[in-house]
Amino acid sequence: xxxxxxxxLVFLAWLVGAAGFVLGLHQMNSPATARRGNQLSAAGMGLAxxxxxxxxxxxGNPIRPGGMGVEAIAIILxxxxxxxxxxxxxxxxxxxxxxxxxxxxxxxVGGGAAALVxxxxxxxxxxTPELSISTAIFVVLGAVIGSxxxxxxxxxxxxxxxxxxxxxxxxxGSRLITAITALGAVVGLVVLVAAAAGIxxxxxxxxxxxxxxxxxxxxxxxxxxxxxxxxADMPVVxxxxxxxxxxxxxxxxxxxxxxxxxxxGALVGASGGILTKLMADxxxxxxxxxxxxxxxxxxxxxxxxxxGAAGNVRExxxxxxxxxxxxxQKVVIVPGYGLAVAQAQHACRELADLLxxxxxxxxYAIHPVAGRMPGxxxxxxxxxxxxxxxxxxxxxINPEFERTDVALVVGANDVTNPAARSNPKSPIYxxxxxxxxxxxxxxxxxxxxxPGYAGIDxxxxxxxxxxxxxxxAREGLAALTAAVKAL
Amino acid sequence: MSPELLNAxxxxxxxxxxxxxxxxxxxxxxxxxxxxxxxxxxxxxMVGAMLxxxxxxxxxxxxxxxxxxxxxxxxxxxxxxxxxxxxxxFRKRQPAKPVAEAEK
Numbered sequence: 001x002x003x004x005x006x007x008x009l010v011f012l013a014w015l016v017g018a019a020g021f022v023l024g025l026h027q028m029n030s031p032a033t034a035r036r037g038n039q040l041s042a043a044g045m046g047l048a049x050x051x052x053x054x055x056x057x058x059x060g061n062p063i064r065p066g067g068m069g070v071e072a073i074a075i076i077l078x079x080x081x082x083x084x085x086x087x088x089x090x091x092x093x094x095x096x097x098x099x100x101x102x103x104x105x106x107x108x109v110g111g112g113a114a115a116l117v118x119x120x121x122x123x124x125x126x127x128t129p130e131l132s133i134s135t136a137i138f139v140v141l142g143a144v145i146g147s148x149x150x151x152x153x154x155x156x157x158x159x160x161x162x163x164x165x166x167x168x169x170x171x172x173g174s175r176l177i178t179a180i181t182a183l184g185a186v187v188g189l190v191v192l193v194a195a196a197a198g199i200x201x202x203x204x205x206x207x208x209x210x211x212x213x214x215x216x217x218x219x220x221x222x223x224x225x226x227x228x229x230x231x232a233d234m235p236v237v238x239x240x241x242x243x244x245x246x247x248x249x250x251x252x253x254x255x256x257x258x259x260x261x262x263x264x265g266a267l268v269g270a271s272g273g274i275l276t277k278l279m280a281d282x283x284x285x286x287x288x289x290x291x292x293x294x295x296x297x298x299x300x301x302x303x304x305x306x307x308g309a310a311g312n313v314r315e316x317x318x319x320x321x322x323x324x325x326x327x328x329q330k331v332v333i334v335p336g337y338g339l340a341v342a343q344a345q346h347a348c349r350e351l352a353d354l355l356x357x358x359x360x361x362x363x364y365a366i367h368p369v370a371g372r373m374p375g376x377x378x379x380x381x382x383x384x385x386x387x388x389x390x391x392x393x394x395x396x397i398n399p400e401f402e403r404t405d406v407a408l409v410v411g412a413n414d415v416t417n418p419a420a421r422s423n424p425k426s427p428i429y430x431x432x433x434x435x436x437x438x439x440x441x442x443x444x445x446x447x448x449x450x451p452g453y454a455g456i457d458x459x460x461x462x463x464x465x466x467x468x469x470x471x472x473a474r475e476g477l478a479a480l481t482a483a484v485k486a487l
Numbered sequence: 488m489s490p491e492l493l494n495a496x497x498x499x500x501x502x503x504x505x506x507x508x509x510x511x512x513x514x515x516x517x518x519x520x521x522x523x524x525x526x527x528x529x530x531x532x533m534v535g536a537m538l539x540x541x542x543x544x545x546x547x548x549x550x551x552x553x554x555x556x557x558x559x560x561x562x563x564x565x566x567x568x569x570x571x572x573x574x575x576x577f578r579k580r581q582p583a584k585p586v587a588e589a590e591k
Binding site: 071106248254272 | 498502503507509517522526532533534539541543548552553561564566567570573574575577579
């Protein structure tokens with residue numbers, strides 16, 4: 001086979017791989033086809049990777065005309081086994097409650113890889129006529145965006161894992177550092193582009209050092225970008241960083257002139273962008289406002305004790321609550337991040353099963369930003385074998401609360417606060433909420449009266465219809481299940 | 488701008504539009520697997536890592552290519568496996584449940 005034919009076949013294989021990504025994502029439209037979609041996408045990836053490897057082995061390929069050497073083969077194989085092995089091990093062993101930090105971690109390494117590809121290409125072409133203005137632009141963009149997502153996602157992952165405090169972290173001058181590093185990266189871009197255009201005459205060493213400084217600035221920027229953002233805003237941050245990594249991969253694709261990187265990167269960039277917008281809309285805040293950070297108090301860690309409540313709060317005992325549930329016709333469970341923290345998804349399903357066996361209609365009301373990543377509650381409940389048709393989105397469930405006998409709130413707070421509808425002075429005013437207060441009665445399982453991440457009191461708790469069951473989510477649900485069984 | 492660059496830009500813009508079109512219909516139930524699945528797709532930079540490994544001819548490039556390869560492979564393999572693990576859990580109703588249905 002002549003070399004041009006081989007090259008064309010490789011190109012076509014890449015195209016098939018890219019089509020696999022698009023079709024795979026398309027099948028994510030429905031839970032029934034989603035798994036097949038992901039497998040299709042993986043098959044596309046496998047094809048692109050294997051064909052590229054074989055192509056590079058063949059003498060005559062335009063990347064390494066002699067066929068790649070032993071060193072390159074070793075790098076690829078050892079790198080694949082090492083990285084793939086670590087990835088496989090983590091993906092297998094991670095608990096579903098730790099999913100947000102793992103997704104964030106995989107996002108970090110993806111961004112890092114994109115930055116490295118861009119940097120390496122620059123090392124090759126700098127000082128040669130191959131360095132065009134457009135290459136310089138895409139190298140800097142790929143290196144900057146990739147580095148920002150690398151350090152930013154690591155911080156996000158650390159916050160979610162509890163290694164870095166979840167509350168917004170600000171220190172004197174932190175905003176200044178963010179501004180300086182951003183400015184530095186822009187100046188660096190201008191300098192390197194000017195050098196590539198021949199306007200500035202710089203030695204190869206100076207240009208490489210400049211790129212190194214740009215990368216360092218981008219890494220610091222990523223850290224100072226995510227540190228001030230509170231834990232509850234993580235769904236927005238994670239999807240935004242995911243979008244960044246896609247964009248970085250596309251930039252790397254421009255640098256090395258590879259269409260499959262451009263297509264895949266653009267797809268991910270677009271999808272991450274849409275998710276980010278959806279999450280920000282669900283909080284009635286702009287993406288900019290969230291990224292500025294400093295909002296709220298972060299994770300629900302540590303108890304302040306039952307104090308500081310708004311007005312009178314009625315406490316309800318386990319047995320009373322069990323009777324309310326057992327003799328209801330329609331129960332809606334409202335899960336929040338507290339459910340994930342307490343790993344209470346299985347206890348939750350057990351109670352729901354028991355109620356269903358008594359002929360009670362049970363459904364779950366899922367707020368779009370409940371939890372720490374988009375769709376977090378859905379994954380947790382799916383792990384506990386809750387059938388997905390029982391999980392209702394906000395618009396679907398809100399009209400049903402009026403017909404609901406008992407709304408059982410488990411570890412959710414601000415997304416149920418009626419102040420978002422009624423109090424224009426509230427920091428969360430205008431945020432779409434679950435209309436839990438419209439249910440005939442409400443039971444809230446909560447460890448204490450400690451406010452949610454927004455740091456404000458929840459009027460729902462002072463509602464005469466509301467009974468507070470002070471307990472850890474898992475223990476509270478288990479106690480309720482035992483009490484219903486005993487009836 | 489070279490014709491190759493213009494072609495690449497056209498591909499980029501069209502792929503973004505395809506991305507918007509394909510993703511905007513995904514229900515909230517699947518947002519996590521969608522994000523995780525998209526996350527695996529950007530692991531395609533591993534192909535970029537292979538290309539730079541093949542053209543490497545000095546220790547710096549070897550090192551960069553190796554780290555990129557490890558990162559990319561972790562992203563690809565881990566991402567797809569964890570997404571599959573999640574999606575496997577999404578069921579309509581397990582066989583044990585119809586009893587509860589019948590009682591209604």
